[in-house]
Amino acid sequence: MVDHEVDTPAGTAVVDADAVDRRGAVAVSSDGVLARVRAGAGELTGALRRVAEHVLSDPEAAARATIVELAERSGTSPATITRFCRAMGFEGYADLRLGIAAETGRARSAGWTVDIGREIQPSDPLARVLDQIMAADTRAMHDTAALLDLGEVERAAVAIAGASRVNIFGASGSALVGEEMQFSLHRIGVAAWAWSDVHEGLASAALLGVGDVALGISHTGQTRETIEMLAEAGSRGATTVALTGFPRSPLAELADIVLVTASQATTFRPDALSARHPQLVVLDLLYIAVAQRTHDRAHAAFRRTAQAVDGHKAEKGATS
Incomplete structure (x- = not known):
């Protein structure tokens, strides 16, 4: 070449x-x-x-x-x-x-071009701000759908469905997204843990092995702690998955499977924050793909977990 x-x-x-x-x-x-x-x-x-x-x-x-x-x-x-x-x-x-x-x-x-690229001003009415946020998020999710390699999603789903243990790594806002994924997987019986502290995450990653899965989340793909934790998991034989907005970032380069998202920044929401909704869309797709591949187990687990918390819901017509 x-x-x-x-x-x-x-x-x-x-x-x-x-x-x-x-x-x-x-x-x-x-x-x-x-x-x-x-x-x-x-x-x-x-x-x-x-x-x-x-x-x-x-x-x-x-x-x-x-x-x-x-x-x-x-x-x-x-x-x-x-x-x-x-x-x-x-x-x-x-x-x-x-x-x-x-x-x-x-x-x-x-209607996306009305607000995309326009700076939000401090004096803008909330209706205008809402229109721009909706336009930006809608565009970002459509861009993510265009960029996403469904074959990579399939590979990740198969790996997670057959994993003994799933570790999810992320820092700051990415950690919040990771916790959402961990909760969803736990509801369908997948043994998953979310780690944001690098010391705890590295210790957990060191105990992974072949057949386990590690998912690292970072929009930039340059968060050192997330890279370290995913690298440790990979060195132990775990299948590594990166969720990032940059397919040639350090995080993506070390991962076995790369899931790419897009974002649309606005004045008060830089890329890292505006990437959250597209990240959640991709992880929701991945979660459903795992549930499809573990249907009987997932259905039973979801039914049991729903019954376990059902008693804590307020009765219809009850007043506080």
Whole structure:
């Protein structure tokens, strides 16, 4: 494989051709074009990065522009635009334009473009804030569905369904998401534990082995504690799963199975916070997939756990 030269303001830079091919291999559909650009922008450099940023700043204008116009607006060249198209998995600029146009058209018809990308101002009424949050979350979940590899979800579900023990690792907001997954799995009889403290998590990871599963959750994929705990679990033979927004992050690189999410940041919700709902959607899908594969056991466990807490529900018509 030959590396590609890319023009930059400082001259010529070399881009790893394998990385371009890996990105392109998954970007063969018009669905989720902008999600793939957002996910891959951080890995691009120089002129390719500028093209990605320009496309994301105004997708509708990019869809209308000729290749020469897009090159001029992004301060690059038509050759760079062509390389960018290939990095996104398209044979040429015409295919990329059609993909962006189709996606922005769907977004416009659904009302998503009204608030996406608009900064929330301190003086905005709550109705306007609610509209933007709904638009951002809806877009993020649709982008996640476009990015998600269902084959990887299947592999993770099979591993968890057959596991003797499941450890879930995460810090801060990711720890809260992990606790939700742990609770769901416990309700259907899966022996699962959620760890946010690195010392406790490492001790538990050291006791895992072949046939066990470790799930690490980190939007950036760069949280050191989560990486350490997942790495320890993997070194003991456990199957490792990463849930992250960056498929080439350190966390994803060490995992056997990678589940990718997208996010739509708003003024008061940066990426790490806005990623929570897409993370929960993916984990809910994974939980249901596990329940499907352990149907009889899961159904019996869920019935028993529901009966155990039923006595603590308030009777209908009771007053406090």
